[in-house]
Amino acid sequence: DVKVTQSSRYLVKRTGEKVFLECVQDMDHENMFWYRQDPGLGLRLIYFSYDVKMKEKGDIPEGYSVSREKKERFSLILESASTNQTSMYLCASSLSGQGVETQYFGPGTRLLVL
Amino acid sequence: DQQVKQNSPSLSVQEGRISILNCDYTNSMFDYFLWYKKYPAEGPTFLISISSIKDKNEDGRFTVFLNKSAKHLSLHIVPSQPGDSAVYFCAASEGSRNNDMRFGAGTRLTVKP
Numbered sequence: 001d002v003k004v005t006q007s008s009r010y011l012v013k014r015t016g017e018k019v020f021l022e023c024v025q026d027m028d029h030e031n032m033f034w035y036r037q038d039p040g041l042g043l044r045l046i047y048f049s050y051d052v053k054m055k056e057k058g059d060i061p062e063g064y065s066v067s068r069e070k071k072e073r074f075s076l077i078l079e080s081a082s083t084n085q086t087s088m089y090l091c092a093s094s095l096s097g098q099g100v101e102t103q104y105f106g107p108g109t110r111l112l113v114l
Numbered sequence: 115d116q117q118v119k120q121n122s123p124s125l126s127v128q129e130g131r132i133s134i135l136n137c138d139y140t141n142s143m144f145d146y147f148l149w150y151k152k153y154p155a156e157g158p159t160f161l162i163s164i165s166s167i168k169d170k171n172e173d174g175r176f177t178v179f180l181n182k183s184a185k186h187l188s189l190h191i192v193p194s195q196p197g198d199s200a201v202y203f204c205a206a207s208e209g210s211r212n213n214d215m216r217f218g219a220g221t222r223l224t225v226k227p
Contacts, residue, residue, distance in 0.1 A: 004157065009155075031213055033213070035217075039219075040123070040219050041116070041219055042116075042118070042120075042203060042217040042218050042219040042220055043158070043203065043205075043217040044217070045214070045215075048213065048214075058214075090157055090158070092157070094213055103160070103213060103215070104157075104159075105157025105158050105159070106157050107155060107156050107157050108155075108156075108157055
């Protein structure tokens, strides 16, 4: 079974703090993704990566950066957290060259920025 | 601008009856469509998909219908079971191997015993 784990289930941070959200997958997947889920908006892609040290912007990259130093780990960084970044963050991974059905999601991190 | 829309935020049906969840899309380049199911405190999991070369795909109690001319797809669950209660997301992509999916806002299905 593919396992995608996220470092925290819940996080509370203050405005202006630097926030790290970690994601680890154990199935040697090349592709990794960060989404945020907001009511009425569904899942929106923030960043994705097709390989180590590679990153591509998604639909809403503003205010975020990412790091992929190892194949299994993909980090989302909020350089200076703001209240509008309060959201559910979902990480996913998938195999290259396979159908989109192979995109497996982690359980999510609910971030509250005060 | 949301390219994939699920206009019903919630749906409630009786156990044993049919559940119909709807999804509309605006991008005519989308040719691969998926439904994901999400339980509380879990990530979304893949449920069923359909390519634009088909108008129907069935997997057990789940059937997805695609109407390309109307840019509309629907998920039918027959018969509905209480364990089907979850949030259902519609997603679309250009090509089945393109990981750049667009998701709808989700519909919360409640199946009452």
